Amino acid sequence: MVKTSAPRHKGLPILGSLLELYSDPQNFFQQLHKDYGDVVRFNMVNFDSIAIFDPKLIGEVLVSKHHDYSKNRIFWDNVKEVFGNGLLTNEGESWKTQRKLASPSFRPKSVATYIDSMISLSDLEVSSWINGSRIDIHDKMMGLTANIIAKIIFNTTTGDKGQTLLEALKELEHLILSRIKRPHPFIHKLPLPSNKRYQNLIDVIESEVMGFIDESKESDSEYPTLLSNLMRAKYEDGSSMSNKQLRDEIMTIFLAGHDTTAITLSSTFYLLSQHNEVERKMLREIDYVLNGEALTADKLDKLTYTKKVIKESMRLMPVVWAIGREAERDTQLGPYKIHKGTTVYICQYLMQRLDKYFESPKKFDPERWTDEFTANLPKYVYSPFGGGPRVCIGEHLSMLEAIIILVTVYRKFKLVYEEKAPPEYFAGAVLTPKRGMPMAVFRR
Numbered sequence: 001m002v003k004t005s006a007p008r009h010k011g012l013p014i015l016g017s018l019l020e021l022y023s024d025p026q027n028f029f030q031q032l033h034k035d036y037g038d039v040v041r042f043n044m045v046n047f048d049s050i051a052i053f054d055p056k057l058i059g060e061v062l063v064s065k066h067h068d069y070s071k072n073r074i075f076w077d078n079v080k081e082v083f084g085n086g087l088l089t090n091e092g093e094s095w096k097t098q099r100k101l102a103s104p105s106f107r108p109k110s111v112a113t114y115i116d117s118m119i120s121l122s123d124l125e126v127s128s129w130i131n132g133s134r135i136d137i138h139d140k141m142m143g144l145t146a147n148i149i150a151k152i153i154f155n156t157t158t159g160d161k162g163q164t165l166l167e168a169l170k171e172l173e174h175l176i177l178s179r180i181k182r183p184h185p186f187i188h189k190l191p192l193p194s195n196k197r198y199q200n201l202i203d204v205i206e207s208e209v210m211g212f213i214d215e216s217k218e219s220d221s222e223y224p225t226l227l228s229n230l231m232r233a234k235y236e237d238g239s240s241m242s243n244k245q246l247r248d249e250i251m252t253i254f255l256a257g258h259d260t261t262a263i264t265l266s267s268t269f270y271l272l273s274q275h276n277e278v279e280r281k282m283l284r285e286i287d288y289v290l291n292g293e294a295l296t297a298d299k300l301d302k303l304t305y306t307k308k309v310i311k312e313s314m315r316l317m318p319v320v321w322a323i324g325r326e327a328e329r330d331t332q333l334g335p336y337k338i339h340k341g342t343t344v345y346i347c348q349y350l351m352q353r354l355d356k357y358f359e360s361p362k363k364f365d366p367e368r369w370t371d372e373f374t375a376n377l378p379k380y381v382y383s384p385f386g387g388g389p390r391v392c393i394g395e396h397l398s399m400l401e402a403i404i405i406l407v408t409v410y411r412k413f414k415l416v417y418e419e420k421a422p423p424e425y426f427a428g429a430v431l432t433p434k435r436g437m438p439m440a441v442f443r444r
């Protein structure tokens, strides 16, 4: 018999499931799946919501019926002053045009031109580490990936005039996290010091970004930056991106493009410190491939086990742990009716830990990623970069960057997690370690 309505999880009167979702989001989705199966409706205050744990339905939302959905406004409206109309939050024809213009800069051939910078900035970072010292590896990775993305976008780093921009962005990232935790957007409008600081930081960043844009317009440098690529790109009518659109794209790429990779690396360092056999095998591969020589672009493809380590780390700890969409019109999802305005939740964190698809799902086991296993895994069970037309534009870049950093660190150091309790994460837009990732570093 075809079911036309999904089971409904009853929350509190008025608030619905708001408190459950906000207090422990991952547990909330886990419990929903356990209690109701692959599809369940619930309420968030007066917003109708549905969580789906069936890869076929996920494929409908992200791919075959993606026209029926937009990004989840309830969430993104919290930070619209930052991202503006950039790729992450843009919609419809405008998004399509912008994506077409930005895509060439993220193709493997373009990304390859950034490899040398990524290697030298990673070397520079690791060369300052002291044997036996304790560092917050999360903080170090946030700094390094910010430096790398600043180099790629502007050809600058914290070492020179990007300092003001990078410091403001760092502070803004903290404020974004606390805004997302607020129970209602009306709080954003109150004359609170944190709201004033938020606006002040956006003004600082905007003015710095505009400075770079002006400089780039006047520069005759041949160095291909992402900014210069976007400035050179032309719409079909021959015109170029406005300064406002450039600002939105740059802010988006900067913010979407560095903490994600940094957190992925922090989680990978932690997982490796807990799994000595995996770490040993990866070190053997790194030593064998490098053979005492410098890391170069041609060696990256040979690091197949190291790639699996990152892939498996992203399975257990997907930094973008859930994706939301909003139905733009009444539509059909599998056999279920979806009303306009319904929020659809896709939880990669849970999907990637289901024992239906992964044997011993909680085990950190890079070996599981054989070609056969990958080919047989239904699409959208494993999707740390999302899927369909709005799949992460930086997927190739971030995988390359993660491998380069991992290899640069482990060819010189081993990292030990000395805390008694495992790291705790805050599940906002991304899974962020609550208290950083303190680790001791020892020369190999």
Ligand code: HEM
Residues within 6 Å of the ligand: 071, 087, 088, 089, 099, 252, 253, 256, 257, 258, 260, 261, 264, 318, 319, 320, 323, 324, 383, 384, 385, 386, 387, 389, 390, 391, 392, 393, 394, 395, 397, 398
């Ligand atoms: C480990 C690293 C990364 C992960 C796990 C990740 C994950 C994701 C995911 C899941 C989405 C889709 C969100 C949705 O459908 O709602 C996304 C979109 C996006 N990502 Fe990433 N990302 C990473 C790195 C990067 C990097 C390095 C950049 C840029 C330099 C970047 C830029 C973007 C942009 C611009 C979008 C929006 C694309 C669009 O809608 O057209 N990401 N990312």
